[in-house]
Amino acid sequence: MDQEKMRTRFIDIMAAFTAYTGIYLPDDVLAKLKELAAKEDAPMATTFYDAMFKDLEMAATLSRPCCQDTGVIQYFIQVGTSFPLINEIEDCLAAAVKQATAALPLRHNVVEVFDEKNTGNNVGTRIPWLDWEIVPRRDDVKIYVYMAGGGCSLPGAAKVLMPLEGYEGVVSFVFDQITSYGINACPPLLVGIGIAGSAEVASKLSKKALLRPIGSHNHNPRGAALETMIEEGLNEIGLGPGGVTGRQSVLGVHIEQAGRHPATIAVGLSTGCWAHRRGLIKIDADLRYEVLSHKGAVL
Amino acid sequence: MKTKTLSTPIKDEDILELSIGDIVYLSGHLITSRDDVHQRLIKQKKPLPLDLAGKAIFHAGPIMRERPEEKGKYDVISIGPTTSMRMEKYEKEFIAATGVKLIVGKGGMGEKTAAGCMRYQAVHAVFPGGCAVLAADRVEEVEGVEWLDLGMPEAIWVLRVKDFGPLLISIDAKGNNLFEKNKKRFNEKKRQIVAEINQHVDYLE
Ligand code: SF4
Numbered sequence: 001m002d003q004e005k006m007r008t009r010f011i012d013i014m015a016a017f018t019a020y021t022g023i024y025l026p027d028d029v030l031a032k033l034k035e036l037a038a039k040e041d042a043p044m045a046t047t048f049y050d051a052m053f054k055d056l057e058m059a060a061t062l063s064r065p066c067c068q069d070t071g072v073i074q075y076f077i078q079v080g081t082s083f084p085l086i087n088e089i090e091d092c093l094a095a096a097v098k099q100a101t102a103a104l105p106l107r108h109n110v111v112e113v114f115d116e117k118n119t120g121n122n123v124g125t126r127i128p129w130l131d132w133e134i135v136p137r138r139d140d141v142k143i144y145v146y147m148a149g150g151g152c153s154l155p156g157a158a159k160v161l162m163p164l165e166g167y168e169g170v171v172s173f174v175f176d177q178i179t180s181y182g183i184n185a186c187p188p189l190l191v192g193i194g195i196a197g198s199a200e201v202a203s204k205l206s207k208k209a210l211l212r213p214i215g216s217h218n219h220n221p222r223g224a225a226l227e228t229m230i231e232e233g234l235n236e237i238g239l240g241p242g243g244v245t246g247r248q249s250v251l252g253v254h255i256e257q258a259g260r261h262p263a264t265i266a267v268g269l270s271t272g273c274w275a276h277r278r279g280l281i282k283i284d285a286d287l288r289y290e291v292l293s294h295k296g297a298v299l
Numbered sequence: 300m301k302t303k304t305l306s307t308p309i310k311d312e313d314i315l316e317l318s319i320g321d322i323v324y325l326s327g328h329l330i331t332s333r334d335d336v337h338q339r340l341i342k343q344k345k346p347l348p349l350d351l352a353g354k355a356i357f358h359a360g361p362i363m364r365e366r367p368e369e370k371g372k373y374d375v376i377s378i379g380p381t382t383s384m385r386m387e388k389y390e391k392e393f394i395a396a397t398g399v400k401l402i403v404g405k406g407g408m409g410e411k412t413a414a415g416c417m418r419y420q421a422v423h424a425v426f427p428g429g430c431a432v433l434a435a436d437r438v439e440e441v442e443g444v445e446w447l448d449l450g451m452p453e454a455i456w457v458l459r460v461k462d463f464g465p466l467l468i469s470i471d472a473k474g475n476n477l478f479e480k481n482k483k484r485f486n487e488k489k490r491q492i493v494a495e496i497n498q499h500v501d502y503l504e
Contacts, residue, residue: 047322047465048427055430068362068377068431105376107362107452118450151382151405151428167500175493179485183478184382184406186428222502229499233492237485242427243406244467245481275429 001287009287010085011092014143015099016299017291018073021145021279022065022104025056026293028214029190029276032251036188037241045246052241052274063104067275070106071147073097073122074129076211080138084285089141090130097121097128109150131204139285142292144211144278152189152273155181158199158206160266170195170267171230177269178234183243190214190251190272191234197260202268209254210272211280218255227253241274251276304462308353309400311420317468319477323424324464325355325401328442328457332356333381335453336446337389340396348445349457351397357426358383358404359434360452363441373441375458379431380405383423391415407469407478417474424466437463 001009025033037049059066075093079086100106101122110124111117122128155177161169174193182189194205217224231253240246251274260266272278280293291297305313307327317323330351339345361378365371383404386393390402390412400421402412405428416422426434438458445455469477 043322044320044467047467051427051430051433051465055427055433058432058436062432064432064435065362065377066432067429068360068379069429105362105364107360107377154382163503167502168497171496171500172493175489179482179489183481184384184428186405226500229496233496236492237488239485242425242467243478243481244425245484273429 006085006287007088007092010088010283011095011099013281013283013287013289013299014093014096015103017279017281017289018096018100018145019104019106020294020297020299021277022070022100022106022147023059023063024294024297025066025275026278026280027295029251029278030056032214033188033274036248036251039248040240040246042240042246044244045240048241048244065104065106067149068107069149069151070104070109071149071277072109072127072129074131074146074148076131076144076146076208078133078135078142080135080140082137082139082285083141084139093128093130094123097123140282142280142282144280146211147277149273149275152185152271155185155271156203156269158203158266158268160199160264163263163265165265167226167265170265173267174230174269175233178249178271179237182239182249182271185271186273186275187239187241187243187249188251188274189249190276191230191253192270192272193230193253193255194257194268195255195260196258196266196268197264199266199268201258202266203270204268205256205258206268206270209256210270210276211278212254214252216254218257220257223255223257227255305401307355309355310353314400314420314422314472317422317471318473319468319471319475321468322464323466323468324462325466326461326463327354327459329355329357329403329460329463330458331359331361331454331456332393333358333360333453334385335449336455337386337393339446341389341392347397349455351399353398353400355401355403356399357458358386358402361456363451363456373444373456375435375438375441377431378434378438379429380426382406383408383425387412394419394421403466407476407482409479410476413470413474413476413479416470416472420472422468422472423470424468426464426466434463437461
């Protein structure tokens with residue numbers, strides 16, 4: 001394949017995959033939703049879960065976005081240093097977003113700051129948002145697509161605590177945010193927590209925590225235990241689907257960390273909603289793809 | 300919890316029969332009105348181009364598609380509720396000014412709206428957030444659009460709906476507010492749970 005053909009193919013794959021992510025939830029999210037729904041018996045909660053499953057079914061049948069808020073598109077890229085299109089990825093992903101916006105269609109969700117104008121194609125200053133990880137000695141690329149909706153982005157926050165506020169401060173911060181803002185973010189929620197030395201590192205890690213598959217755990221035993229404690233605690237509060245109360249509140253709680261400064265404990269929080277549209281695709285040097293987040297998906 | 304159907308024009312008697320936690324399905328006219336429509340009517344005092352008395356409004360910003368062969372005629376691609384709390388500032392005055400009976404959105408609304416619902420016999424209900432294709436499916440026809448200069452999400456879309464729901468009554472006309480009640484319960488539980496967890500996280504050396 002010549003370079004131009006490869007470019008076109010890459011754009012087509014990513015446009016189709018971006019649109020696909022707007023219609024179908026990833027396997028882990030869908031399985032967890034079903035598991036949570038099966039545990040509810042109160043009529044309000046079951047009515048809401050039934051509506052969600054009906055909605056997903058109709059979205060699939062009609063090839064329409066399962067939620068009207070298709071978010072601001074973010075890509076988290078793990079690119080091998082020898083991937084043949086490494087120099088083109090940024091331009092190609094912007095082109096893919098425009099293509100998906102027109103094709104599906106996606107809602108126009110990008111407003112330029114200060115000008116306060118909607119760009120009308122979901123591309124704008126630094127948007128789609130790209131996060132890069134460079135992987136030495138590989139020639140393929142893995143890309144997460146994430147649709148950051150408005151409602152589920154609203155509970156997001158970061159705070160730098162004094163060390164003596166300790167991990168207790170982290171726990172209180174998370175519970176305060178979720179009980180204050182969680183119900184408007186379309187629960188059950190996926191809760192991402194970052195712990196680090198400064199606000200931006202903690203925030204970024206909190207978002208990366210949302211990319212982890214549901215059911216995975218922090219690699220540190222204390223981190224894993226804290227995930228479980230917060231998950232069980234939030235479930236005990238019982239926000240239920242849509243905040244109408246129920247036996248549970250969350251799809252999961254994921255924590256990611258980076259070494260901190262002795263004088264600070266920064267905590268960041270990001271949330272995903274029941275319609276957690278996160279896709280993961282692997283593309284090799286010959287531009288063959290494999291969808292890792294949705295088993296058997298054909299674009 | 301009771302399940303009921305409502306048709307527009309909605310009468311005061313229908314409203315007074317509803318209680319928080321009831322599930323309702325609506326047939327008739329549902330008209331989108333969100334931030335800018337509230338702002339124009341209440342703050343800028345521009346008269347509304349249509350009559351909302353006895354009808355239902357929807358806090359929503361839809362994706363609409365104009366028919367290529369029929370200019371000015373639209374179809375709903377997807378429509379879902381947006382956070383109702385953003386309209387709290389003006390909703391009471393909005394109810395008073397329009398005579399609207401049913402307000403549909405996502406999440407709860409505050410004390411002021413609850414007072415408005417009690418005074419003018421209206422209710423607030425939530426449609427399951429994010430279920431945009433389900434909602435679009437219950438729209439029989441987009442009868443018209445007003446104030447399209449506000450842009451697609453903010454314009455007034457006049458929808459004729461059939462069995463639109465499930466709608467969970469979150470504020471009734473008797474002064475009850477489901478989400479405020481829930482919030483109190485969540486916060487009480489929170490205090491105990493956080494205290495319990497915090498006995499196990501003393502990781503500092
Ligand atoms: S919070 Fe999620 S499901 Fe709810 S409206 Fe926003 S994007 Fe859709």
